[in-house]
Structures are given as C-alpha cells and as structure tokens.
Amino acid sequence: MTDIVQEYLDKHSDRIDVEAIEIGRDIIRESYAVLAEQLGEGPWLVVADSNTWEAAGEPVGEMLDAHGHDWHRFEVEAQPGHEHPVCRDELIEDCRRAMERHDCRAGLAVGSGTVNDTVKMAAHRAGRPMGVVGTAPSMNGYTSSIAAILSDGVKTSQPCGAPRVIIADVEVMAQAPMRLIQSGLGDLLSKPVSNSDWAISARLNGTPHSAEAMEIIEEGAAALQGVAPKLPGRDREAVRGLVDSLILSGIAMSVAGSSSPASGGEHLISHYIDMTAHALDQPYDLHGCQVGVGTLNSAFMYEKLREFDPSTLDIDSRVDALADWSTYDDLLKERFGPLHDAVVEYAKPAYPSRSRLRERLEKIVDQWDGMLADAEQTLRTRQSLEDELRSAGAPTRFRDLGISKDRAHRAIVHGKDIRNRYTILHLCWELGTLEKWGAEAIELLYD
Numbered sequence: 490m491t492d493i494v495q496e497y498l499d500k501h502s503d504r505i506d507v508e509a510i511e512i513g514r515d516i517i518r519e520s521y522a523v524l525a526e527q528l529g530e531g532p533w534l535v536v537a538d539s540n541t542w543e544a545a546g547e548p549v550g551e552m553l554d555a556h557g558h559d560w561h562r563f564e565v566e567a568q569p570g571h572e573h574p575v576c577r578d579e580l581i582e583d584c585r586r587a588m589e590r591h592d593c594r595a596g597l598a599v600g601s602g603t604v605n606d607t608v609k610m611a612a613h614r615a616g617r618p619m620g621v622v623g624t625a626p627s628m629n630g631y632t633s634s635i636a637a638i639l640s641d642g643v644k645t646s647q648p649c650g651a652p653r654v655i656i657a658d659v660e661v662m663a664q665a666p667m668r669l670i671q672s673g674l675g676d677l678l679s680k681p682v683s684n685s686d687w688a689i690s691a692r693l694n695g696t697p698h699s700a701e702a703m704e705i706i707e708e709g710a711a712a713l714q715g716v717a718p719k720l721p722g723r724d725r726e727a728v729r730g731l732v733d734s735l736i737l738s739g740i741a742m743s744v745a746g747s748s749s750p751a752s753g754g755e756h757l758i759s760h761y762i763d764m765t766a767h768a769l770d771q772p773y774d775l776h777g778c779q780v781g782v783g784t785l786n787s788a789f790m791y792e793k794l795r796e797f798d799p800s801t802l803d804i805d806s807r808v809d810a811l812a813d814w815s816t817y818d819d820l821l822k823e824r825f826g827p828l829h830d831a832v833v834e835y836a837k838p839a840y841p842s843r844s845r846l847r848e849r850l851e852k853i854v855d856q857w858d859g860m861l862a863d864a865e866q867t868l869r870t871r872q873s874l875e876d877e878l879r880s881a882g883a884p885t886r887f888r889d890l891g892i893s894k895d896r897a898h899r900a901i902v903h904g905k906d907i908r909n910r911y912t913i914l915h916l917c918w919e920l921g922t923l924e925k926w927g928a929e930a931i932e933l934l935y936d
C-alpha cells in the first residue's frame with residue numbers, strides 16, 4: 490500500500506505539498522534519512538504533548554541523538570480547564586517563538602491532530618519546513634495544508650503548509666488510546682454520505698467534482714475492508730488498513746483542491762458541536778467520533794429522501810412559509826449568541842430570496858431522479874454504517890458524545906449555517922423537511 494500512496498504522491502505532486510510518506514511497523518528509528526532529506530540540516534524543534542511524547546518521543550529523540558542531530562524539545566501543555574491541549578493562537582505563537590529562539594531550521598511534530606496543526610501553523614508563520622511522526626490514526630488531516638485553530642474562541646480552518654514528510658509507525662498507532670482509533674474510523678466512514686453530498690452539489694450547483702479524487706477515495710475504501718471489527722483487538726494489519734485509508738483520504742482532498750471528497754453535512758454537524766463547545770463551554774468529543782454519528786444522521790436523511798415523492802412537494806406553500814432574512818437572522822442571534830458574527834458571514838449569502846428558493850425547488854424536482862441516482866453511487870444504508878461503527882466499539886448515538894438532545898437537534902438544523910458548502914442538510918432545508926426529519930433522526934439516534 491505504501492507503494493500506492495507514493496505513486497499518488499508522485500502522480501499529483503503539482504497539487505500535494507507532502508514529499509514523502511513512510512508507513513510501516515517499528516520504522517521511527519530508521520526514518521532519519523527521509524526526515525533529514527526533507528527537513529534539512531540544523532537544529533529541529535521537536536514538539537509533543539505529554540501523551541504523544543510517551544507514545545513516540547523516546548525513539549524520535551534516540552534516532553536524532555544517534556545521528557548527532559541537534560534538537561530542542563517543546564512541550565505542548567493542556568489547555569487550562571481542559572484535559573487535552575487545544576490548537577489556539579497563543580500556543581502557535583509560543584511554538585513559533587521557540588523555533589526562532591533556538592534557531593531551529595525545521596519543526597517536527599510528534600502527535601496527531603492538535604500537535605500536528607500547531608506545528609504546521611507555527612512553521613508556516615516562521616517560514617520553515619515541518620514534518621510529523623504520527624501517534625494516532627485519529628483523523629485524515631495529516632497530509633492537509635489547513636489547520637483547525639481556535640481563534641478568539643471561534644474554531645476556524647486556516648491555510649498553512651502541509652508536512653513535507655509523514656512517518657506513520659503502525660506499531661505506535663496501534664497502541665493509541667482506543668477512542669482515537671475509533672475516531673479515525675468515524676472520520677473515514679463518512680465517505681459514503683459526504684461523496685453523495687458532493688455529487689448532488691455538483692449536479693444542482695455545478696460544484697467542481699474530481700474523478701481523480703474519487704479514484705483515490707475508492708482505493709481508500711478498499712483498504713478499509715474488514716478493518717472495523719479487528720480494531721478493538723489492535724490487530725496490526727487492521728490498523729495498517731486504517732492508516733492507509735486515512736492517508737489516502739487526505740491525498741484525495743489535496744487532489745480535489747477542497748475537503749469535499751471527505752466532508753459533507755456530517756462534518757458540519759461535528760463543526761457545529763466544536764464551535765459551540767469552545768464558545769459556550771459545552772461538552773464535545775473527538776472529531777471522528779462526532780463525524781461518525783453525524784454520518785448516521787446523513788444516511789437517515791438520504792433514506793427519507795428516497796421515500797419522498799417530489800410530486801407531493803407544494804412549492805407555493807414552501808416559498809410562502811420562508812421567513813425573510815431579518816427574521817431568520819434574529820433566530821440566529823438567539824441560537825448562536827457570541828458566535829453570531831462568525832456564522833452570519835456564511836449564513837447570509839446562502840439565504841435565498843423567495844424567488845430564488847422557488848427556482849431552486851423547481852430545479853430540484855426537475856433533477857430528482859438523476860440527483861438520487863448520483864447520490865446512490867456511493868451511499869450505504871444507515872444500518873450497515875451503524876453496524877460497522879459498532880463493531881469497532883465507536884460511538885453511534887449523540888448521547889455517546891456527551892451532548893444534550895436539544896444541542897444534537899440544533900447541530901442538525903443549524904449545521905447548514907456555519908459553512909458555505911451544499912450538503913444533504915441544505916437540500917432538506919430547501920425542501921422544508923429539515924426540522925421534521927431532524928427530529929425523527931434524533932428519536933432514532935439520540936440514545
């Protein structure tokens with residue numbers, strides 16, 4: 490599989506910043522040559538939190554010492570009041586300053602989501618290269634050139650450089666906390682629905698679609714076959730399949746030039762939970778765990794869509810019932826509170842006039858069969874997705890994420906307001922069925 494990964498990296502090198510990816514068992518001590526080739530001479534800043542240092546810090550330090558390579562350690566501390574670190578502006582600045590203070594020529598992240606994103610952005614701001622030694626197969630963002638950053642209390646996605654080199658040691662990854670492994674599976678199992686979202690958006694809105702990215706997604710899905718039930722036993726081959734699939738998913742996003750191949754309405758639900766968690770101090774879970782439950786909601790909504798008879802859609806009454814923008818904006822103010830300004834930036838341009846909504850609905854009815862056929866190409870049933878998540882012990886209910894029933898319903902109903910990407914949530918809203926189907930989804934998927 491590493492060969493296929495490297496093949497795609499070479500084939501699409503114009504669109505992918507990552508130069509080298511090594512995947513295998515017990516490979517950290519042998520990875521000096523590839524790291525040095527990509528990160529260059531001079532001291533490196535090795536960045537980890539206490540958990541990720543324990544997972545892989547020692548072999549990284551020993552490998553550098555064995556080659557006489559100068560390095561400095563930077564420890565990422567947990568966010569005050571939180572169990573884990575959060576990638577936020579102050580932390581990125583601390584890391585960047587440490588890089589400059591020690592005159593480090595490059596950054597080396599030892600970690601997964603948070604540590605990787607912190608070093609990506611710090612190195613980007615310092616104008617230096619970085620690489621990552623992954624410690625958990627928890628998400629597909631290793632290869633991406635964007636970082637998820639908490640900025641002034643609002644969770645944002647900001648462009649930066651991608652790692653030049655990624656070392657994914659399957660032995661280390663297999664020993665990651667089980668919830669992180671389940672999160673990686675959840676992030677990947679969104680594909681059947683996020684690809685349907687992408688396909689209907691291409692049909693209804695002319696969003697660019699990429700057959701090349703879809704080919705890589707298919708390859709990633711093949712790597713994931715039969716993996717889920719073997720994850721609780723930390724089966725090395727299964728973890729290897731998960732890692733391969735996560736890396737391929739990341740490459741597909743780079744090739745498509747957007748996260749659309751791997752992110753649709755289910756991700757909006759997760760982003761909603763993250764956003765409100767940090768701004769309003771409410772509970773949240775790991776990215777992929779939230780995405781997994783969001784995926785079951787999307788699959789449920791596609792099943793409702795399939796049962797829906799478009800000839801029964803009363804376009805006149807749907808259009809008449811549309812609130813004007815200022816009324817809807819009042820609702821957003823009430824629902825989002827301090828996040829309102831951040832949300833309105835996306836929600837306002839997406840909010841249609843009555844004539845615009847009428848046009849949209851006529852188009853949707855006209856394109857109905859083709860739209861469903863496009864969606865069907867990648868869709869799977871809610872039950873099969875749920876069975877797969879469950880076989881790995883991953884969360885399948887909103888309650889498992891620690892969030893209230895009300896907040897889960899709002900995540901479904903208002904997820905559409907927080908990003909400018911058309912998904913099944915937007916389609917249901919246009920049809921006027923989002924509230925109702927969302928309530929049904931909660932009945933089924935809350936506990």
Ligand SMILES: [Zn+2]
Binds near residue numbers: 629676776
């Ligand atoms: Zn994701």
